[in-house]
Amino acid sequence: MKAQTLSLLVGLFSLKTIANAQQKKLEYTIKRNGEVVGNIHFTHGIAGSRTVLTMASEVNTRFVFNFKAKTKEETIFDKGIMTWSSIFRKLNGNVKVDKKTRANGNIYTVYKGSKTETLANYPIRYNMLSFYVIEPVNTTQVYSDNLQQQIDIQKIADHHYKIKFPDGNYNEYFYTNGVCSKIEIHHRLYSALIELTS
Known part of the structure; x- marks a missing residue:
């Protein structure tokens, strides 16, 4: 209950912040085997020293069985430091991920x-949301809100980066003018392509 109340309060506050912020919106398609199977709506809001990143995605495809996934993520940075993040994911109507990270002084409290x-x-x-709007030119690690740990970032070439997850799966990120324009997802069971459309 405490985590739910906290999430609601932070969510309401961040919505108010976004309403008064300078906003940038990005739209992506998700493709599998060349076919569009989903989309991503991304919002980057800045109000003073606060940055709010939000992402909502939906995927509908068939992989042995019907696969419908919905994900919502949010991150708040104050003066460049992450003070809140949340990730919520449903698969075929069942909650699979519901995790939150909140700064408490010089530590983070993780809610699972x-x-x-x-x-x-x-x-x-x-x-992970930073990948969409900030090219990691001088950044060597990224915080995974799902795994709740830091992951190394490997530079492959100019504007091309790779992260490898503990399970061996990996993503590759490509940038155009500082914004992520393409993500290649390499999973042991499938591959997918995320492309910027607007």
Whole structure:
């Protein structure tokens, strides 16, 4: 209940912040085997020293069985430091991921449903949503809100980066004018392509 109340309060505050912010919106398509199977709506809001990143995605495809996934993510940075992040994912109507990370002084409190734990990796300045709007030119690690740990960023070439997850799956990110224009997802069971459309 405490985590739910906290999430609601932060959500309402961030919505108010976004309403008064300078906003940039990005739209992406998600493709599998050349066919569009989903989309991503991304918002980048700035109000004073606060940055709010939000993403909503939906995927409908068939992989052995019907696969319908909906994801919502949000991150708040204050003066360049992550103070809040959340990720919520449903697969075929069932909640699969519901995690939140909140700054408490010089540590982070992680909420996983009714369970909490602390992380001593303060300050976090770059997370998975940052990939969309900030090219990691001088950044060597990214915070995974889902795994709730830091992951190394490997530079492959100019404007081309790779991250490898602990399970061996990996993503590659490509940039045009500082904005992520393409993401290649390499999973042991499938591959997918995310492309910027507007």
